[in-house]
Amino acid sequence: IPVLTDVLNxxxxxxxASQELAESLQGERDSLLEKLQRLETEMNKTETQNAHLLALARDEIASLRRDLTNTSLALRTCQAALGVTTEQNVIP
Incomplete structure (x- = not known):
């Protein structure tokens, strides 16, 4: 019986010890899961901000293209009125 008691103890x-390790690992898992969720939230926020910035940049580029086209037309009109025909000064 003493041998069985020793084995039982x-x-x-x-x-x-296994239960303590399992609880410790569970705590680490929970901590990592929480960190992952925080990072996912931050990533989604960053993606949204990037999409917004890209949309703004796209709109700005389109606006600049319109301005360039209008300015080019105005320049051609002025050049024609002045009789200037040098191709170097003409913006396509």
């Missing part, structure tokens, strides 16, 4: 001790 050893098994109990091993079980307690």
């Amino acid at each position: 050893k098994t109990k001790s091993d079980l307690n």
